[in-house]
Amino acid sequence: MNWNAHGAKILDMVRNSKPLVHHITNLVVMNDTANVTLHIGALPVMAHAVEEMEEMTSIAGALVINIGTLSKHWIEAMFKAGKTANDKGIPIILDPVGAGATSYRTETCHRLLEELSVSVIRGNLGEVSILAGLGGEVKGVESVSAGGDAVEVAKALAGRQHCTVSITGKEDVISDGTRTVLVDNGHEWLTTLTGTGCSSTTAVAAFSAVERIPVTAAACALMCYGLAAEIAAPQAKGPASFKAAFYDALYNLNAEQIEKGGRVREVS
Template structure:
């Protein structure tokens, strides 16, 4: 798998895939910068009048429900339907799943529209998406990633999707396959947009890697290794955010080979 991580990073930078993001106001700038730093090309487009055309020229679609409105939801559904028709990877980030009935109903609509290639969220979001009764704290997780493995398996079976659960140890599930990525630092939870950027990176890797499980592991490992490297020089949230983007730009296949902590079952 380590060799695959290196090859996937090289392919990403060689092809600079166009990643279409329908994401939230809070993280839009940081997500775009993260994609640019790693070597992808971001576009943020949510208008119903153009999402189908944008999906048609993009290499992957990332749908993030962090800040919802009726028009954005319609754009998400149109984009997901078009991406499914064209066979393009769809990454769904169910931000705040379980927090409100409206958020849950939107997710149900999106999942009826098209099955995602990768579902990426925190433990609470994955549990809520699978139908478990979860006490949430806004968009923050109250459950550990390892607590949601059963829910991840349920979702993977139901939608045929890879389910990537972030936490102190990231857990990636696809059918009977499971991967554990033990990279990262606690400070990453203190910077808004880290999880959303992880979903965007999953889209970038899915655009160049035909195996979505491998793409999800690649994204999780890249995020975690970059977090560890950035933390060597930045110990507070503001400086860490900048250091993280710089590290995404500088990270090499050799870094992934040396520092990735991955276990597969």
């Protein structure tokens, strides 16, 4: 596959169709995630009330479930939205923020994965390692250690859950247990901003709304997201100016930039 050309094609599909991405996400990143959704070409909605879950999810192209700021009522909404998405064939993207940091988070993730059919899990290495049963350590929402390298961990959880797993880091790893893809795009300044991992999840969701092969959607989304960061970095003097430049780069990203700058390789 020509990943760069396909990534440009999917981005164009997102911009033309403007799918609605329904987020049940955390309070810390809500505004930034909504902006990234818009800048990549999709439409965001942040709806958390149990009373509107079925109706809102039914009109979405994809559903993001992000456990960053959990509460009893939000968990109820997650299950209701997730079951509606499964009934309607709408892809679910799970972001297990801080899984492993507390038993409440870990148990909630396991319940979600047991009761819902998830298309893509997007997390850091520690979170994914813990969900795969390989051990690891997460401090707050940051990965400290894991029970294997990213390729091993992604394959393990993908095989266990029968879904696609994306581990983002210096090199992004995407695997469905059979196919494994590496994305080398990105920039270290992404780590200076809160919520850039969560925002990459919404990019995966937007691409998943129009590309129904999860490995392809996730890899192409993370390529475009990382490439925008690379384009933005030379224009920035620090985290604040980087954030503005990154948003502009996402909004203006075009096929020529993707075809020249994307770095994706399939390893199995």
